[in-house]
Amino acid sequence: MPDINHHLNEKLLLGYATGSLPEAFNLVIATHVSLCDECRAQVESYEALGGEVLQKCGTVDVSKDALSATLAKIDAGRDVEMPVPISNGVFPTPLHGYVNGDLDAVHWRKIGGGVSQAILKTSRTATVRLLRIPAGTELPDHGHRGTEMTLVLKGAFCDEHDRFARGDIEIADEDVQHTPIAEEGEDCICLAASDAPLRFTGLLPRIMQPFARI
Ligand code: ZN
Numbered sequence: 001m002p003d004i005n006h007h008l009n010e011k012l013l014l015g016y017a018t019g020s021l022p023e024a025f026n027l028v029i030a031t032h033v034s035l036c037d038e039c040r041a042q043v044e045s046y047e048a049l050g051g052e053v054l055q056k057c058g059t060v061d062v063s064k065d066a067l068s069a070t071l072a073k074i075d076a077g078r079d080v081e082m083p084v085p086i087s088n089g090v091f092p093t094p095l096h097g098y099v100n101g102d103l104d105a106v107h108w109r110k111i112g113g114g115v116s117q118a119i120l121k122t123s124r125t126a127t128v129r130l131l132r133i134p135a136g137t138e139l140p141d142h143g144h145r146g147t148e149m150t151l152v153l154k155g156a157f158c159d160e161h162d163r164f165a166r167g168d169i170e171i172a173d174e175d176v177q178h179t180p181i182a183e184e185g186e187d188c189i190c191l192a193a194s195d196a197p198l199r200f201t202g203l204l205p206r207i208m209q210p211f212a213r214i
Pocket residue numbers: 004006007008032036037038039040
Protein backbone atom coordinates (compact mmCIF):
# COMPACT_ATOMS: atom_id res chain seq x y z
CA MET A 1 0.00 0.00 0.00
CA PRO A 2 1.39 3.43 -0.90
CA ASP A 3 1.84 6.12 1.71
CA ILE A 4 -1.19 8.32 1.02
CA ASN A 5 -1.48 11.90 2.27
CA HIS A 6 -4.44 13.25 0.27
CA HIS A 7 -7.80 11.53 0.56
CA LEU A 8 -11.37 11.71 -0.64
CA ASN A 9 -13.80 13.91 1.28
CA GLU A 10 -16.90 12.70 3.12
CA LYS A 11 -19.29 14.02 0.48
CA LEU A 12 -17.66 12.03 -2.31
CA LEU A 13 -17.30 8.85 -0.24
CA LEU A 14 -20.96 9.05 0.76
CA GLY A 15 -21.99 9.69 -2.83
CA TYR A 16 -19.99 6.65 -3.87
CA ALA A 17 -21.47 4.42 -1.15
CA THR A 18 -25.03 5.39 -2.14
CA GLY A 19 -24.34 5.01 -5.84
CA SER A 20 -25.39 8.58 -6.67
CA LEU A 21 -22.31 9.81 -8.56
CA PRO A 22 -21.53 9.73 -12.30
CA GLU A 23 -19.62 6.69 -13.54
CA ALA A 24 -16.48 8.77 -14.20
CA PHE A 25 -16.31 9.84 -10.53
CA ASN A 26 -17.09 6.32 -9.31
CA LEU A 27 -14.13 5.01 -11.28
CA VAL A 28 -11.66 7.48 -9.74
CA ILE A 29 -13.06 6.87 -6.26
CA ALA A 30 -13.00 3.07 -6.66
CA THR A 31 -9.40 3.30 -7.84
CA HIS A 32 -8.36 5.43 -4.84
CA VAL A 33 -10.30 3.17 -2.43
CA SER A 34 -8.50 0.12 -3.84
CA LEU A 35 -5.19 1.75 -2.84
CA CYS A 36 -6.33 3.30 0.46
CA ASP A 37 -7.27 1.39 3.62
CA GLU A 38 -8.54 4.54 5.31
CA CYS A 39 -11.14 5.49 2.69
CA ARG A 40 -12.04 1.84 2.18
CA ALA A 41 -12.94 1.52 5.88
CA GLN A 42 -15.06 4.65 5.63
CA VAL A 43 -17.03 3.36 2.62
CA GLU A 44 -17.64 0.09 4.49
CA SER A 45 -18.92 1.97 7.53
CA TYR A 46 -21.33 4.01 5.38
CA GLU A 47 -22.67 0.84 3.87
CA ALA A 48 -23.17 -0.75 7.30
CA LEU A 49 -24.87 2.43 8.51
CA GLY A 50 -27.11 2.47 5.44
CA GLY A 51 -28.32 -1.03 6.28
CA GLU A 52 -29.18 -0.02 9.85
CA VAL A 53 -31.10 3.09 8.81
CA LEU A 54 -33.13 1.06 6.35
CA GLN A 55 -34.07 -1.52 8.99
CA LYS A 56 -35.45 1.24 11.22
CA CYS A 57 -37.31 2.76 8.28
CA GLY A 58 -39.36 -0.41 8.03
CA THR A 59 -41.30 0.37 11.25
CA VAL A 60 -42.17 3.97 10.38
CA ASP A 61 -45.23 5.04 8.42
CA VAL A 62 -43.89 6.44 5.16
CA SER A 63 -45.49 7.71 1.99
CA LYS A 64 -45.45 5.52 -1.08
CA ASP A 65 -42.90 7.86 -2.68
CA ALA A 66 -40.56 7.71 0.29
CA LEU A 67 -40.70 3.93 0.22
CA SER A 68 -39.85 3.67 -3.45
CA ALA A 69 -37.09 6.26 -3.04
CA THR A 70 -35.67 4.22 -0.17
CA LEU A 71 -35.88 1.03 -2.19
CA ALA A 72 -34.10 2.77 -5.05
CA LYS A 73 -31.35 3.70 -2.62
CA ILE A 74 -31.03 0.12 -1.40
CA ASP A 75 -30.76 -1.04 -4.98
CA ALA A 76 -28.14 1.57 -5.74
CA GLY A 77 -26.24 0.63 -2.60
CA ARG A 78 -26.19 -3.01 -3.56
CA ASP A 79 -24.61 -2.19 -6.87
CA VAL A 80 -21.54 -0.77 -5.21
CA GLU A 81 -18.82 -3.34 -5.32
CA MET A 82 -15.89 -3.07 -2.96
CA PRO A 83 -12.82 -2.82 -5.17
CA VAL A 84 -10.26 -5.56 -4.76
CA PRO A 85 -6.83 -4.16 -3.94
CA ILE A 86 -4.71 -6.50 -6.05
CA SER A 87 -2.43 -5.23 -8.75
CA ASN A 88 1.16 -5.62 -9.77
CA GLY A 89 1.09 -3.02 -12.52
CA VAL A 90 0.47 0.71 -12.56
CA PHE A 91 -3.31 0.35 -12.85
CA PRO A 92 -5.26 -0.88 -9.84
CA THR A 93 -8.01 -3.44 -10.48
CA PRO A 94 -10.99 -1.05 -10.95
CA LEU A 95 -9.27 0.38 -14.06
CA HIS A 96 -8.65 -2.94 -15.79
CA GLY A 97 -12.08 -3.14 -17.42
CA TYR A 98 -11.62 0.35 -18.89
CA VAL A 99 -8.11 -0.03 -20.27
CA ASN A 100 -7.95 -3.75 -21.17
CA GLY A 101 -4.53 -4.11 -19.65
CA ASP A 102 -1.84 -1.99 -18.07
CA LEU A 103 0.16 1.04 -19.27
CA ASP A 104 1.20 -0.49 -22.61
CA ALA A 105 -2.48 -1.01 -23.57
CA VAL A 106 -3.30 2.73 -23.42
CA HIS A 107 -3.98 4.59 -26.69
CA TRP A 108 -2.39 7.95 -25.91
CA ARG A 109 -3.19 11.12 -27.84
CA LYS A 110 -0.96 14.17 -27.64
CA ILE A 111 -2.74 17.29 -26.39
CA GLY A 112 0.19 19.71 -26.56
CA GLY A 113 3.11 20.67 -24.34
CA GLY A 114 4.29 17.05 -24.34
CA VAL A 115 1.19 15.99 -22.41
CA SER A 116 -0.85 13.00 -23.61
CA GLN A 117 -4.30 11.83 -22.65
CA ALA A 118 -6.60 8.87 -23.14
CA ILE A 119 -10.30 9.43 -22.54
CA LEU A 120 -12.00 6.39 -21.01
CA LYS A 121 -15.51 5.38 -22.04
CA THR A 122 -18.10 6.20 -19.37
CA SER A 123 -21.61 7.63 -19.26
CA ARG A 124 -21.68 11.25 -20.43
CA THR A 125 -22.56 13.07 -17.19
CA ALA A 126 -18.84 13.44 -16.42
CA THR A 127 -15.60 12.55 -18.17
CA VAL A 128 -12.57 10.61 -17.02
CA ARG A 129 -9.17 10.43 -18.66
CA LEU A 130 -5.66 9.15 -18.14
CA LEU A 131 -3.04 11.88 -18.34
CA ARG A 132 0.67 11.41 -18.98
CA ILE A 133 2.75 14.43 -18.04
CA PRO A 134 6.47 14.17 -18.90
CA ALA A 135 8.87 14.61 -15.96
CA GLY A 136 9.42 18.28 -15.17
CA THR A 137 6.53 19.47 -17.39
CA GLU A 138 3.98 22.05 -16.35
CA LEU A 139 0.25 21.69 -17.08
CA PRO A 140 -1.42 24.92 -18.26
CA ASP A 141 -2.59 27.17 -15.44
CA HIS A 142 -6.32 26.59 -15.06
CA GLY A 143 -9.38 27.10 -12.94
CA HIS A 144 -12.39 24.77 -12.68
CA ARG A 145 -16.06 25.12 -13.48
CA GLY A 146 -17.22 21.99 -11.72
CA THR A 147 -15.46 19.40 -9.60
CA GLU A 148 -12.18 17.89 -10.79
CA MET A 149 -10.61 14.85 -9.14
CA THR A 150 -7.04 13.87 -9.99
CA LEU A 151 -5.57 10.61 -8.71
CA VAL A 152 -1.84 9.96 -9.15
CA LEU A 153 -0.99 6.45 -10.38
CA LYS A 154 2.72 6.85 -11.16
CA GLY A 155 5.32 9.53 -10.48
CA ALA A 156 4.26 12.69 -8.66
CA PHE A 157 3.16 16.27 -9.26
CA CYS A 158 3.30 19.45 -7.25
CA ASP A 159 1.18 22.56 -7.47
CA GLU A 160 1.36 25.82 -5.55
CA HIS A 161 -0.20 24.15 -2.52
CA ASP A 162 1.06 20.56 -2.18
CA ARG A 163 2.78 17.42 -3.48
CA PHE A 164 0.80 14.45 -4.82
CA ALA A 165 2.27 10.95 -5.35
CA ARG A 166 0.81 7.48 -6.09
CA GLY A 167 -2.55 7.04 -4.38
CA ASP A 168 -2.93 10.74 -3.54
CA ILE A 169 -6.07 12.41 -4.81
CA GLU A 170 -6.52 16.11 -5.45
CA ILE A 171 -10.04 17.52 -5.37
CA ALA A 172 -10.40 20.91 -7.04
CA ASP A 173 -13.49 23.07 -7.51
CA GLU A 174 -14.37 26.64 -8.51
CA ASP A 175 -12.10 28.16 -5.85
CA VAL A 176 -8.94 26.44 -7.04
CA GLN A 177 -6.65 27.96 -9.66
CA HIS A 178 -3.41 26.03 -10.03
CA THR A 179 -0.45 25.01 -12.17
CA PRO A 180 0.47 21.37 -11.56
CA ILE A 181 4.06 20.39 -12.45
CA ALA A 182 5.23 16.79 -12.85
CA GLU A 183 8.23 16.01 -10.66
CA GLU A 184 11.64 15.44 -12.25
CA GLY A 185 12.78 11.83 -12.60
CA GLU A 186 9.78 10.03 -14.09
CA ASP A 187 6.64 10.79 -16.08
CA CYS A 188 3.54 11.40 -14.02
CA ILE A 189 0.47 9.30 -14.85
CA CYS A 190 -2.85 10.44 -13.42
CA LEU A 191 -6.49 9.47 -13.59
CA ALA A 192 -8.63 12.61 -13.72
CA ALA A 193 -12.40 13.05 -13.72
CA SER A 194 -14.37 16.26 -14.11
CA ASP A 195 -18.04 17.16 -14.46
CA ALA A 196 -17.43 20.37 -16.41
CA PRO A 197 -14.79 21.58 -18.86
CA LEU A 198 -11.73 23.13 -17.23
CA ARG A 199 -11.27 26.86 -17.64
CA PHE A 200 -7.77 27.62 -18.90
CA THR A 201 -6.35 31.09 -18.44
CA GLY A 202 -3.79 31.07 -21.26
CA LEU A 203 -5.05 31.75 -24.80
CA LEU A 204 -3.44 28.77 -26.52
CA PRO A 205 -4.80 26.05 -24.27
CA ARG A 206 -8.26 27.61 -24.56
CA ILE A 207 -8.14 27.30 -28.35
CA MET A 208 -7.14 23.66 -27.99
CA GLN A 209 -9.78 22.88 -25.43
CA PRO A 210 -12.67 21.94 -27.77
CA PHE A 211 -10.40 19.52 -29.62
CA ALA A 212 -8.73 17.91 -26.64
CA ARG A 213 -11.90 17.78 -24.49
CA ILE A 214 -10.01 18.94 -21.43
ZN1 ZN B 1 -7.97 7.64 1.09
